[in-house]
Amino acid sequence: MARVVVDVMLKPEILDPQGQAVQRALPRLGFEGIADVRQGKRFELEVEGPVDDAALARIRELAESFLANTVIEDFTVRVEESAAGATAPTGAAR
């Protein structure tokens, strides 16, 4: 099963209060040298069947109409080959 990743980011000109909050916290925590932080969202879609042009077009459509608010956000769509199982599950250590 192929994985398609949709990254959604606020457009560069849009204020990002969350990113700013992270950036302000960094020097307090002793992490110097970060000039700017922008925070976004990442969606991982496990696709049934082949990831052909038609499937990608469908994913772009769903990203545009549902995953991203294109008034204030941009998105990118990319295919992650044979990703299934390659990534360790996160958050398992709690």
Place this chain on the structure above:
Amino acid sequence: MSVDTTKHAAETPDTPQPWAELGLKEDEYQRIREILGRRPTGAELAMYSVMWSEHCSYKSSKVHLRQFGEKAPASDAMLVGIGENAGVVDIGQGYAATFKVESHNHPSYIEPYQGAATGIGGIVRDILAMGARPVAVMDPLRFGAADHPDTRRVLPGVVAGIGGYGNCLGLPNIGGEIVFDSCYQGNPLVNALCVGVMRHEDIHLAKASGAGNKVILYGARTGGDGIGGVSVLASETFDADGPSRRPAVQVGDPFQEKLLIECTLEVFAEDLVVGIQDLGGAGLSCATSELASAGSGGMRVELDTVPLRDATLSPEEILMSESQERMCAIVTPENTERFLEICEKWDVIATVIGEVTDGERLEITWHGEQIVDVIPGTVAHEGPVYERPLARPDWLDALQADSAAKLAQPANADELRAQVLALVSSPNQAAKSWVTDQYDRYVLGNTVLATPEDSGMIRVDEETNLGVALATDGNGRYAKLDPYAGAQLALAEAYRNVAASGAKPLAVTDCLNFGSPEDPAVMWQFAEACRGLADACATLGTPVTGGNVSLYNQTGEQAIHPTPVVGVLGVIDDVNRRTPMAFREEGQLLYLLGDTREEFGGSAWSQVVHDHLGGLPPKVDLERERLLAEILVNASRDGMIDAAHDLSDGGLIQAVTESCLKGGHGARLVVPDGLSAFTFLFSESAGRAVVAVPRSEEVRFNDMCGARGLPVTRVGVVDGDTIEVQGEFTLPLAELREAHERTLPELFG
């Protein structure tokens, strides 16, 4: 990048400039050239274009708004009138209240969440700039048809935006309205009201005086938000196929705003500011030109010192940016260091960007080169003023002749019962708790009354229990039928709502939402509404303290119903003496105050049952409204009534249903002699309220009404768990509750 300096502009008079793209008309552009004696620089053109836009200059509405000042009743309560960031009224015990309603209609259609959120942020800063601590907000909202797919996009976003921003800021949302009508389909109305409280001596005004004083910009960094937003968004009609131009949407940060509030109140408390102004529409263009023109001298600003979020912004863009959560203060050199210290303590960026001069010009430089050199008043106040052509719409006679009297009335008790259920479950009359439950109504711990009560009430002083009450109302259907009467009815209803809760109405704010002023029919509606509202304010003795005009609310040729939204502020000496709307005790007597006539034009009944709009709105009788209010306030103070609810859209049955459901008790109603059951239940005659009177107070209450000449009719008793209209039908409260409360969750949940 070469900068268009004033010197360069003088040398190149023939350089073509994008005045049309910035929303200016050719004669306006020529006027700017005349004022300056040369072509404007790019930065000057940016400033003039935003400040001369409809939204900032009120160029179409000004000639009509003057009446609010000219006809204003003499009122001892008025401390600061129209023209400042917000009006201020005396509420006694050394306290003053400041309140104002504004629109954020167009941004909320494009991006509902951020549009509505930044609407709250903007009005809160207006109140803050007067020196007051904001204590509550309210939101009068209008959406398209409840079952339209786009309403499903717009409404949840707007509601989440209001809730998200207001809740994060920690301000209770105590009232407002939600109305659905297909005329608002492409043009929802998102109005926001804020009220603040201060001591008399803490009032601050927006002016820049004293040569050598520093101009300090503080709050968020400046980014590309809403550039051209004012001129493009608020002053242009949307194309029928939706928004095509998309300037960067303003994104609000309520936590930054909270810091700004606390920081600003602290600099006020230490008396560190000479003048102050919030940055809203038109951003720095507005703040610098208005502060400078209100003061005694000129101003010099080094624009390159403005802290930026995006280093690539041009000077024009910095001047036009509508980045949120920014304020501008004028501070003496001695106090500047302390001012900056306080900002630093609150983690608020503050920068000296210029100073007040003893000249008369506003001069702005960019890395040492002069890019703006103007008389600030020409930017801020001497914009064009239009006497737009007015014409009574040619369709109005036919509309008014299409009387609601000819509509089929229920033929029997079963039909009457079914229509009651249809009414109380219709989107406009149904419970709004799905929306208002998303707002924090009790944060700060001083909310005495909140939605769905007739008015929102806030305790101002915890020792004396002094309080203020606020209500907003506006009925676009009435105003469509007769804008003069419609505006008066909006005022009358808000006034009545404040009185019904036991507070004495003091002052008015208004948000006038209309279509395009370039349409003579719309302009006539606007003129009539202003005339009606100003006349009514004079009669009721409640001056307009400020407000906002929103024009161009239309999609293609189709304008919204004229929608004057009126907010009334009242004062109550002891909030423990308030009157809630709920029927709380069995056996109490229900009285109907006022006269009931066969008035169904523009009524909720005609809309719900017949989808009809025609005829004339209910008759306006302002002397009666005043008398009714006095009786309600006196009865509340003297403990003669236990509940009161104003009668407005939906009529008596709507009011009784709400009061019964709120209190968890039923009512037995008797149709008074001379009225049909139908008229009794559904008529929307103005100047009426229903009250619950304890039996021990019956004689005293009747005597008072009799002595003052207010018609009063005993219409029933609080009893049981049904609403029974004797001889007609019985409706169990459970059935009514289910009908009344399921509508909005089903549509939007």
